[in-house]
Amino acid sequence: MSTLITVAPTGAEHAKADVPQLPTTLAELVDTARSCEAAGAAMIHLHIRDADHRPTLDPGLLKASVEAIRAETDLIVQLSTGGSVHDPLETRLTVLDAEPDSCSLTCGTTNFGDDVFLNPWGFMSDLYVQAQEREIVPEFELFDLGHVASLARLIDAHGLPYGGKVHVDFVTGVPGGMPGTPAAVLAGVAILPPAVTSWSATGIGRAHLPVLATALAAGGHLRVGMEDNIVYARGRQVASNAELVERAARLATELQRPPMSTADAREFLGIKR
Numbered sequence: 001m002s003t004l005i006t007v008a009p010t011g012a013e014h015a016k017a018d019v020p021q022l023p024t025t026l027a028e029l030v031d032t033a034r035s036c037e038a039a040g041a042a043m044i045h046l047h048i049r050d051a052d053h054r055p056t057l058d059p060g061l062l063k064a065s066v067e068a069i070r071a072e073t074d075l076i077v078q079l080s081t082g083g084s085v086h087d088p089l090e091t092r093l094t095v096l097d098a099e100p101d102s103c104s105l106t107c108g109t110t111n112f113g114d115d116v117f118l119n120p121w122g123f124m125s126d127l128y129v130q131a132q133e134r135e136i137v138p139e140f141e142l143f144d145l146g147h148v149a150s151l152a153r154l155i156d157a158h159g160l161p162y163g164g165k166v167h168v169d170f171v172t173g174v175p176g177g178m179p180g181t182p183a184a185v186l187a188g189v190a191i192l193p194p195a196v197t198s199w200s201a202t203g204i205g206r207a208h209l210p211v212l213a214t215a216l217a218a219g220g221h222l223r224v225g226m227e228d229n230i231v232y233a234r235g236r237q238v239a240s241n242a243e244l245v246e247r248a249a250r251l252a253t254e255l256q257r258p259p260m261s262t263a264d265a266r267e268f269l270g271i272k273r
């Protein structure tokens with residue numbers, strides 16, 4: 001079995017001033033997308049920034065980013081509907097107007113450090129149905145075990161997502177969510193509803209490597225990138241997103257689970273083009 005590698009290059013949390021190598025401009029994002037595709041990524045989970053490097057959900061910038069990455073790579077483009085903890089729910093729904101291949105859909109509210117990442121039932125439900133109608137494939141972000149139950153409720157209420165596949169991503173190690181440990185990941189996998197066809201996992205910060213190793217060993221897929229982790233090794237910052245993808249691809253290949261191609265990933269996730 002091959003390994004789907006998703007890169008989450010930017011996120012909404014790190015400041016460019018603290019991490020200058022964080023890709024925040026469109027040119028940097030396109031360059032990052034190219035190098036991460038060459039290193040073995042098949043999907044990009046995208047947050048964008050404005051001219052001051054601050055997180056934005058500006059519709060024009062989102063559309064331009066999707067189009068630029070499509071023009072320069074074959075990566076599956078997944079837009080974040082999580083945005084930042086400060087984005088209103090209505091604005092987060094408008095992300096779908098940029099017509100990405102995929103969108104994130106977090107399956108519940110979670111404490112997020114000192115903040116709250118809000119995902120009430122009505123929002124999740126609207127996002128699920130709108131993604132179905134627009135033929136956009138959601139990836140379900142699970143920050144906690146209770147989110148697995150909400151995913152099952154979404155599927156029961158609305159049927160399968162567009163494309164017929166159900167891919168989930170365990171986001172572990174957020175202060176307030178499930179810990180980034182093998183035990184937590186495996187507990188989540190053990191209670192996934194039968195409709196789930198694949199899972200990946202990511203560990204925030206120091207959970208990065210243990211969670212990566214757990215996912216590879218347990219038949220899961222990988223998400224890596226500077227959204228989740230800016231430390232490559234003790235005392236050494238990540239130089240680029242491609243560096244994280246390269247290491248993930250290397251470890252996956254050693255474990256006889258080489259990176260999945262973009263074409264295979266489209267089929268695997270039920271993406272339409």
Ligand code: KMH
Pocket residue numbers: 011012013080081082083084085104105106112117141
């Ligand atoms: N930035 C976090 C508040 C997602 O992209 O869907 C939410 C997040 C999840 O990153």
Ligand code: ZN
Pocket residue numbers: 008011045047080082104227
């Ligand atoms: Zn994100």
